[in-house]
């Protein structure tokens with residue numbers, strides 16, 4: 001079973017070994033300002049990605065919206081009546 005997932009890992013490791021020297025040379029040539037820009041960029045990307053992938057983000061959305069019991073449309077969870085079919089909840 002482990003041999004099935006070994007292939008992609010080896011490809012990834014080989015790719016990293018191939019690219020790493022060029023990346024290091026590139027970053028070393030950037031100087032302090034380049035390092036700062038690169039670091040801030042990575043931090044911002046990380047924040048954006050973690051916000052998008054955060055499960056809490058989805059949970060809040062799920063709590064505020066629900067399906068209408070009568071027609072199944074997405075409506076506000078605290079709405080008294082359905083916006084689409086008018087069914088009283």
Ligand SMILES: [Zn+2]
Pocket residue numbers: 068069070071072073082083084085086087
């Ligand atoms: Zn409805």
